[in-house]
Amino acid sequence: MSINSAPPSWSATFTRLHDVIFPSVLEVPSTAKPLKLGILGAAKIAPAAVIKPAKLMPDKVTVYSVAARDPARAQAFAKKHGIPKTHNTYEELINDPEIDVVYIPAPNGLHYEWSTKCVDAGKPVLLEKPCASNAEQARQLFEYAESKNVLVTEAYHWYFYPGRKKVQEIIGDVDSFGEVMRFEGSLSARLKGVETDIRSSFDLAGGALMDTGCYPISWMRTMMSEEPVSAKKLTCLTYDKDPRIDYFTQLEYSFASNPDKKGIIHTGLKTPFTELYKIGVLPFMKITGTKKELTYTLPVYGNFYHDIAVKDLETGKVEHFKAYVQGREAWNTYAFQLDAFYNAVTQGKAEELVSKEFSIKTMEAIDMGYVGLGLPLRE
């Protein structure tokens, strides 16, 4: 997979955006035996995360069934999205021998329960982020999956976008970039109706740090190449009906190798407008080295637009990079993720996936964040 880093021409940009908005309908080769994927829950994220990406690779993955707690809800969802089958319960779907793999977009607090049940049924799982309610549960989950030799992998879709590799390549050139000293990352949203959402339920392991904060935390861990050792609260606004649920959180993480190394996280489900104005509306990560500073804008919607800007701290000169894979310019994070999942299940190429160590360490950093905020770990 070769990444084209040059800024694209106007015509390439037009073609990419056209293909993003009007994806080609691909024929399924008659010899293809795509993996049959089942979805546990008629979740809002499922169309973006697996249903649309599967249509880009019909020879690899087909969405075969959906189950919901209410069978009528599953049927309506299946009809809307052209899914051929429904199951009346999650258990029925998991235990259907026709189903090869399962996607779990359940509320966070149910991730452990349903992925262990899939493991018991021998079904590989693509599990939504964050993988569990806390780090201890994540450790138990991955140990269990490994003991049964069944793949469970977390759907940190940003990780699969080629921009991540490009950024790591730039900051990994220590002679040119210098030592990475500071990370700042933001995924700060204002979600409509969040009060009645799974994200506002402590019992379902909600909260901003869990939901949106897990992104900048996982970015920080990846780019600092060192695990944080503590987190200090900068800001924490909570839900008035349940103060265990953070709605807007800013944290400063510290690192053992050098007291000057810092990781700043901004995240929110209900970020105040004034703060959004200061932080910026678009998700970003900024990595400061002793010689250069890199800002990666939109690590999550890169097929529409992304920018990797690298500033020389001595001269002030800024260079811009893109990260498009030839022939896959219109692919989003979810398409790259599903492709990697397919490769892992069918060819054992698990090294492309988010590893269990990555998932556990990210949960540890989320827990550390809650300790820093003075809020209880999710259960």
Ligand SMILES: NC(=O)C1=CN([C@@H]2O[C@H](COP(=O)(O)OP(=O)(O)OC[C@H]3O[C@@H](n4cnc5c(N)ncnc54)[C@H](OP(=O)(O)O)[C@@H]3O)[C@@H](O)[C@H]2O)C=CC1
């Ligand atoms: N990768 C990404 O970009 C994103 C990932 N996510 C993750 O996906 C997961 C689902 O998020 P999202 O799609 O927004 O969620 P939804 O609000 O759509 O809920 C997901 C499912 O949870 C079940 N559910 C809802 N309320 C309850 C409840 N009170 N008790 C038990 N189950 C309930 C429903 O299942 P049923 O249909 O069976 O009734 C529903 O389909 C989360 O883990 C989230 O972090 C979310 C958004 C983006």
Ligand SMILES: O=C1OC[C@@H](O)[C@H](O)[C@H]1O
């Ligand atoms: O994973 C997610 O990404 C986008 C956010 O708006 C959403 O709340 C979250 O679940």
